[in-house]
Amino acid sequence: xxxxxxxxxxxxxxxxxxxxxxxxxxxxxxxxxxxxxxxxxxxxxxxxxxxxxxxxxxxxxxxxxxxxxxxxxxxxxxxxxxxxxxxxxxxxxxxxxxxxxxxxxxxxxxxxxxxxxxxxxxxxxxxxxxxxxxxxxxxxxxxxxxxxxx
Numbered sequence: 001x002x003x004x005x006x007x008x009x010x011x012x013x014x015x016x017x018x019x020x021x022x023x024x025x026x027x028x029x030x031x032x033x034x035x036x037x038x039x040x041x042x043x044x045x046x047x048x049x050x051x052x053x054x055x056x057x058x059x060x061x062x063x064x065x066x067x068x069x070x071x072x073x074x075x076x077x078x079x080x081x082x083x084x085x086x087x088x089x090x091x092x093x094x095x096x097x098x099x100x101x102x103x104x105x106x107x108x109x110x111x112x113x114x115x116x117x118x119x120x121x122x123x124x125x126x127x128x129x130x131x132x133x134x135x136x137x138x139x140x141x142x143x144x145x146x147x148x149x150x
Contacts, residue, residue: 006119007038014128021125032121039119064135072139076146090147097140104133 009017020028079085085093108130113122 004119005039006124007035009124017121017125018128021122028121028125035121064131065138068135068138069142072142073146075139076143077150079143080147080150085147090144093140093147094144097137097144100133100137100140104130104137107133 017028017031020031109126113120113126115123
């Protein structure tokens with residue numbers, strides 16, 4: 001059975017893998033084959049089991065949500081202070097944020113790319129894109145909300 005423990009990925013590796021997935025899919029597939037070899041060896045550290053995994057996921061999702069809200073609020077306050085955006089800008093930011101949230105939801109792949117391990121590079125890039133788009137969409141919606149109350 002395949003290992004269910006992902007190989008570590010730094011932010012730079014996430015960006016590189018995302019770039020390769022879009023612009024050099026053959027190179028990405030080669031890196032995924034290499035990653036599969038590493039994951040199925042004994043060199044990958046063990047991951048937390050049971051409730052600790054759920055708690056960590058809950059904490060990470062909370063941090064991502066709070067960071068999107070804070071960045072959106074800061075950008076909203078700063079742009080309101082410097083530019084005083086009107087109702088058209090508010091509607092544009094809110095619509096763009098909502099469209100990005102919809103895009104992320106519709107683009108998320110599930111069973112088509114699912115493997116037994118659940119941690120292939122393809123699955124992880126898919127999750128990173130989903131989370132990134134959701135973060136951007138949430139930030140834009142919060143920014144528009146700040147514009148609406150100022």
